[in-house]
Amino acid sequence: MKIGIMQPYFLPYIGYWQLMNKVDRFVVYDNIQYTKRGWIRRNRILMNNTDKMITLPIKKDSDFLDIKERFLSERYENEKSKIKNQVKEAYKKAPYYKKIEPLLIKILDFEDKNLFNYLLNSLRIIKEYLGIKTEIIISSEIEMNHNLKAEERVIETCKKMEADHYINPIGGTELYNKEDFKKEEIKLNFIKTNDIKYKQFNNEFIPNLSIIDVMMFNSKEEIKDMLEKYTLE
Secondary structure (H helix, E strand, O other): OEEEEEOOOOOOOHHHHHHHHHOOEEEEOOOOEOOOOOOOOEEEEEEOOEEEEEEOOEOOOOOOOEHHHOEEOOOHHHHHHHHHHHHHHHHOOOOOHHHHHHHHHHHHOOOOOEHHHHHHHHHHHHHHHHOOOOEEEEHHHOOOOOOOOHHHHHHHHHHHOOOOEEEEEHHHHHOOOHHHHHHOOOEEEEEEEOOOOOOOOOOOOOOOOOHHHHHHHOOHHHHHHHOOOEEEO
């Protein structure tokens, strides 16, 4: 059985969905420390011929709390309207805007302001739209030693999931060693997104934007083809 393990990201890029689609089970970390850096609360969209960051406002709290212990801030209602308007201005002339707008509104209007629940809901909505059948597993619900770190935690998760094949984004080549996994009878591969391009109005193409950008300009069938455009290393 193949598994992938990732943090929950806000409207992540196509590579995130390629990994989810490739594996049998996709573990989403809820009991890992929240970090301001990275893509947990933000992503990029196309606006005025360039990339524009959209960001979720997070309630101020201890920097040592896990993702599941963090919440959207009281400013979210105002920021939500801002994000809706930004996306509308950016994509109202995109070919699939009318199909994707209701889906995005459903994501942004989710009432639970717990950060993990909010992000998990968005992942499930997009997963369903894309037709990805992979089962999503919440990390804290796995019976294991959750105090393990880095590679040890991943290997233990694989064992508890009875997985013999772990796939990680290509950036993990500096973090994980194939021989260490092989000793535990687990195959390790890294997934690398191929050079994917599509028409973004008449602009020069900007890669690796939010999946929202992909969905605005491409049909479900075209995106399904994109999900297979990767190499395993």
